[in-house]
Amino acid sequence: MQDSANKPMLDLYFMDARSKLIDIAAFMDRIARNQQTDDYRYCAFVEALNCLNSENRAESVLNAFSDHSTIPSAIASPGPATGALKID
Amino acid sequence: MRYIEPHAHMVSRTTDDYQALVMAGCRAVCEPAFWAGFDRSSVASFYDYYRQLTEYEPKRAARFHLPHYSWICINPKEAEDLVFAREVIQIIPKFLEKETVLGVGEIGLNKNSKNEVAILEEQVQLALDHDQLILLHTPHLEDKLKGTQLIVDILQQDPRVNPNKVLIDHVEEHTIRKVIEAGFWAGITLYPESKCTPPRAVDMLEQYGSSNRLWMNSACDWGVSDPLSLPKAILELRKRSFSEEEIDRLVYQNPVRFLKQSPKFKLDI
Numbered sequence: 001m002q003d004s005a006n007k008p009m010l011d012l013y014f015m016d017a018r019s020k021l022i023d024i025a026a027f028m029d030r031i032a033r034n035q036q037t038d039d040y041r042y043c044a045f046v047e048a049l050n051c052l053n054s055e056n057r058a059e060s061v062l063n064a065f066s067d068h069s070t071i072p073s074a075i076a077s078p079g080p081a082t083g084a085l086k087i088d
Numbered sequence: 089m090r091y092i093e094p095h096a097h098m099v100s101r102t103t104d105d106y107q108a109l110v111m112a113g114c115r116a117v118c119e120p121a122f123w124a125g126f127d128r129s130s131v132a133s134f135y136d137y138y139r140q141l142t143e144y145e146p147k148r149a150a151r152f153h154l155p156h157y158s159w160i161c162i163n164p165k166e167a168e169d170l171v172f173a174r175e176v177i178q179i180i181p182k183f184l185e186k187e188t189v190l191g192v193g194e195i196g197l198n199k200n201s202k203n204e205v206a207i208l209e210e211q212v213q214l215a216l217d218h219d220q221l222i223l224l225h226t227p228h229l230e231d232k233l234k235g236t237q238l239i240v241d242i243l244q245q246d247p248r249v250n251p252n253k254v255l256i257d258h259v260e261e262h263t264i265r266k267v268i269e270a271g272f273w274a275g276i277t278l279y280p281e282s283k284c285t286p287p288r289a290v291d292m293l294e295q296y297g298s299s300n301r302l303w304m305n306s307a308c309d310w311g312v313s314d315p316l317s318l319p320k321a322i323l324e325l326r327k328r329s330f331s332e333e334e335i336d337r338l339v340y341q342n343p344v345r346f347l348k349q350s351p352k353f354k355l356d357i
Binding site for chain 1: 168198199200201202203204205227228229230231232233234237238260261262282287288291327328
């Protein structure tokens with residue numbers, strides 16, 4: 001595989017990541033303005049932000065949003081996956 | 089740049105998409121059976137869908153000189169009703185004999201329920217009975233981690249399952265390692281919203297691409313998806329200084345090596 005040590009990764013990706021970070025900030029402002037910060041998806045989102053301080057950040061964020069149980073459920077839950085685990 | 093689109097739901101796409109695929113370098117497209125966006129009301133509805141996959145869609149693709157292959161199964165999202173799912177499974181064997189059908193897929197899990205697991209196990213059995221390749225769908229979003237582990241466990245519990253003939257699709261950063269380390273093939277799906285972007289796919293290829301058991305696909309369907317996501321990933325690979333030889337291995341040779349395990353797949357490396 002490629003040795004990426006000397007490649008201009010910041011040249012390739014900094015502006016895109018900067019734009020996405022501002023989008024995230026604006027998203028959080030929007031949710032706060034609309035007083036929806038207690039939604040389970042937003043709570044999971046805020047919790048997942050802590051993963052940005054970890055070593056394998058993408059994997060950690062995905063794990064943070066995941067169901068970590070190991071036994072098949074009795075029935076399939078209705079509706080599509082929402083992206084965050086809802087604990088009843 | 090030649091490439092294979094190993095997972096695309098072309099029944100949901102237009103002829104413009106076929107033309108774009110061919111113009112971008114696509115040499116073959118493979119179409120797994122999947123959920124239509126709504127639950128089907130009868131076994132006959134599946135029968136008609138399988139005919140569409142094996143009779144009509146290859147002809148539509150042929151108008152653009154693009155070989156079209158398919159996989160047959162009942163998808164996990166419609167597997168919750170065990171009686172209905174088993175009736176559908178009974179009509180599958182005759183379609184496995186069709187000249188462009190490569191195997192059983194995309195089976196797998198959706199919400200990781202007991203009934204989904206039962207139908208998954210029965211369709212693995214079907215594939216083994218008919219010596220077929222197996223293509224597995226892993227669940228979406230928050231259900232993917234658990235579903236991928238359940239699928240790996242189910243497959244590993246059956247000593248007759250040959251990991252060389254099984255591809256577990258839609259891996260992401262939190263599932264790719266367990267699939268590769270278990271000896272199975274892994275598919276990375278490029279989606280504009282959920283699943284994986286080209287930069288993230290290339291990140292995973294930098295870490296795991298030497299395994300030779302990886303492919304990328306668009307899984308384009310009736311939802312927000314991009315049939316040209318694979319050519320876009322090729323551009324991303326070039327930006328990251330992958331050689332043309334390495335790119336060819338990843339987007340053409342790897343899928344051909346997996347798919348040629350079916351004698352019906354006619355392209356060569």
